[in-house]
Amino acid sequence: MGRQAERNARVPLPIRDGVAPSYLWVTQACAGGMLDFLAARFADVTRQSWLERMARGDVVDAAGSRLGPDSAVQNGMRIWYYRELEAETPIPFDAQVLFQDEHLLVADKPHFLPMIPSGRFLQETLLVRLKKAYALPHLTPIHRLDRETAGVVIFSHNPATRGVYQSLFQKRAVRKTYEALAAPLVGRDFPFTYRSRMVDGEQFFVMREEAGEPNSETLVELIARRGAVNHYRLHPHTGRKHQLRLHMATLGAPILNDAFYPVPLPCKGDDFSAPLQLLARSIGFDDPLTGVARRFFSERSLDLPSD
Structure with a gap:
């Protein structure tokens, strides 16, 4: 049995409504029962909600045994449960599927739709929508796009071959092309390559640059000048979080409507x-x-200004 198949066999709760169960490890024994432990661990979930989940059998241990309010909290145990949100704002934009075979699914993501469940998004995510629409329980993204970014993204739905495709990104054997609208870069000859050292910012959701050996690289090309806005083609040769957004902002031409760079709004x-x-x-x-050469293109467009 492969590592992924072994992991799947250990999951004691099924995928429900497109959402896989979550889990947490207990790192030390705790006095009191399971209800007290979970209520303290998840301050934004009410005790009543945990009681209802336990009554439905939606909180179990690694063996699939139901956990109740008074179940012991033991060091080393793994608790499985489903994430639930009381209210979720609908995202009024749909993705299109560009390609599907027995290994991959390629989607064209709209702006504003998150990739995976996180924070205040669960059902309104690309992963969950695709799992439900195409009945693909093993669907997993093999790279990511920001919620704010639109375009082509690749998923694996075959655990047996997932690692082979993931290795393409690890080896930088994937050719990615982006387009962006931003202010003109005065005094630049195109194309040019920008390199910098990117690290986590003081705020967890942004990145920043610092002195030192570069760990990020972007090739910048000019497609067209459109008055006060330029249409750029960007080739990230590395895949750092927010790389294109930070690079363009640092160059003095933040991407239009960027709420994070150069200053979080x-x-x-x-x-x-x-x-x-x-x-x-x-x-x-x-x-x-x-060995076949594959290339997938987004059918979406940016808000190009009139010439």
């Missing part, structure tokens, strides 16, 4: 009126199983 909540003008236009690679 107040959260816009569910305002969908000003999408980030960044699009993952294409992804290309040589298929590691067949």
Whole structure:
């Protein structure tokens, strides 16, 4: 049995409504029962909610045994449960599937739709929507796009071959092309390559640059000048979080409607009126199983200004 198949065999709760169960490890024994432990661990979930979940059998141990309010909390145990949200704002944009075979699914993601469940998003995520629509319980993204970014993204739905495709990204054998709208870069000859050292910022959701050996690289090309806005083609030769957004902002041309760079702005909540003008236009690679050259293109477009 392979590692992924072995892991799947150990999951004691099934996928429900497109959502896989979550789990947490207990690192030390705790006095009191399971209800007290979970209520203290998850301050945003009410005790009544945990009671209801336990009554439905939605909280179990690694063996699949139901856990109740008074169950012992033991060091080393793994607790399985489902994430639930009382209210979730609908994302009024749909993804398109560009390609599917027995190994991969390639989607064209809209702006504002998160990739995977996190924070205040669960059902309104690309992963859960695709799992439900295509009945693919093993669907997993093999790379990520920001919630704010639109375009091509690749998923694996065959655990037996997932590692082969993931290795393409680890080896930088994938050719990714983005397009962006931003202010003109004065005094630059195109194309040019920008390199910097990127590290985590003081705020957990942003990155920053510091002096030192570069660990990120982007090739910047000019597609067209459109008055006060330039249309750029960007080739990230590395895959750092927010790399294109930070690089363009540092160069003095932050991508239009970027709420994080150069300065994080107040959260816009569910305002969908000003999408980030960044699009993952294409992804290309040589298929590691067949040797066939593959390239997938987004059918979406940026809000290009009139000439």
